[in-house]
Amino acid sequence: SQQGEEDPQALSIQEGENATMNCSYKTSINNLQWYRQNSGRGLVHLILIRSNEREKHSGRLRVTLDTSKKSSSLLITASRAADTASYFCATDDSYSGGGADGLTFGKGTHLIIQP
Amino acid sequence: GAVVSQHPSWVICKSGTSVKIECRSLDFQATTMFWYRQFPKQSLMLMATSNEGSKATYEQGVEKDKFLINHASLTLSTLTVTSAHPEDSSFYICSGTDEYTDTQYFGPGTRLTVL
Numbered sequence: 001s002q003q004g005e006e007d008p009q010a011l012s013i014q015e016g017e018n019a020t021m022n023c024s025y026k027t028s029i030n031n032l033q034w035y036r037q038n039s040g041r042g043l044v045h046l047i048l049i050r051s052n053e054r055e056k057h058s059g060r061l062r063v064t065l066d067t068s069k070k071s072s073s074l075l076i077t078a079s080r081a082a083d084t085a086s087y088f089c090a091t092d093d094s095y096s097g098g099g100a101d102g103l104t105f106g107k108g109t110h111l112i113i114q115p
Numbered sequence: 116g117a118v119v120s121q122h123p124s125w126v127i128c129k130s131g132t133s134v135k136i137e138c139r140s141l142d143f144q145a146t147t148m149f150w151y152r153q154f155p156k157q158s159l160m161l162m163a164t165s166n167e168g169s170k171a172t173y174e175q176g177v178e179k180d181k182f183l184i185n186h187a188s189l190t191l192s193t194l195t196v197t198s199a200h201p202e203d204s205s206f207y208i209c210s211g212t213d214e215y216t217d218t219q220y221f222g223p224g225t226r227l228t229v230l
Contacts, residue, residue, distance in 0.1 A: 030217070031217060033218070033219065035221070040206070040224075040226070041223060041224065042121075042208060042221050042222055042223035042224045043159075043208065043210075043221040044221075045218055045219070045220060045221070048216070048217065048218050050217075088158060088159070090159075090219075092217070092219075101164075102149045102151075102161035102164055102174075103149075103159075103161065103210075103219055104161070105151075105158045105159045105160070106158060107157075107158045108158050
C-alpha cells in the first residue's frame with residue numbers, strides 16, 4: 001500500500017522561480033528517495049537522503065528530511081522549463097531488516113514550469 | 116548513475132496471449148530487482164521482488180501465476196504476463212538496487228496494451 005503523500009498534487013510556476021514539494025510518510029524508514037518522471041517515461045533518480053541525515057544538496061536540488069514529523073521536502077531552485085515533470089518521493093522502510101527492499105511511492109506532484 | 120534497460124519499450128497484444136518483458140542491469144549486478152506497475156495518472160505500485168536464484172516475492176493482491184518472474188542471473192530479470200487481459204494494460208517498470216549506495220535505479224518502462 002502507498003504510504004507517501006505528496007503535496008501539492010500539481011504546481012505551476014514561472015521559469016526562474018523556486019518550486020517546493022512536500023512528502024509525508026507513515027512508517028519508520030531507512031532512507032527516502034526523490035525521483036522525476038517525464039510523461040510516459042521511466043524514473044530518473046534525483047537524490048537519496050538517509051534517515052540519519054537532515055538535509056542534502058545536489059545542484060539546484062535541496063532535500064530536507066524530518067523523521068520526527070515523517071516528512072520530506074524537495075526544493076528546486078531557479079526552475080527551468082525542462083524541470084516540467086512529475087516528482088515522486090519513495091521510501092525504503094526499516095521493518096524488513098537487511099537486504100534490498102521495494103520502494104513505497106507517494107502519489108506524486110505534477111510540476112509545470114511556464115516559460 | 117547506474118543503468119537499467121527494459122525490452123520491449125512498448126507492446127500491443129491480443130487478449131489471452133502472454134507477454135515477456137526483460138529487465139537488465141547494464142553496469143552493476145543486482146541480486147534483487149523489483150517490478151512495479153503504474154496506471155495512467157497514478158503512482159508506482161510494487162508488484163514483486165525478484166531474487167536471483169530463488170522464487171520471487173509477490174505483494175498482496177498480485178497473482179503469482181499470472182505474473183511469472185524469473186531472475187536467471189545477476190543482471191537479468193523477466194516478467195511474463197500470462198493470458199493477458201485488457202485490465203493488465205499498464206506501464207510496467209523494473210528496478211535494481213546498487214547495493215553500494217542503496218540507490219534504486221529504474222528502467223525506462225514497458226507500456227503494455229492488451230486489446
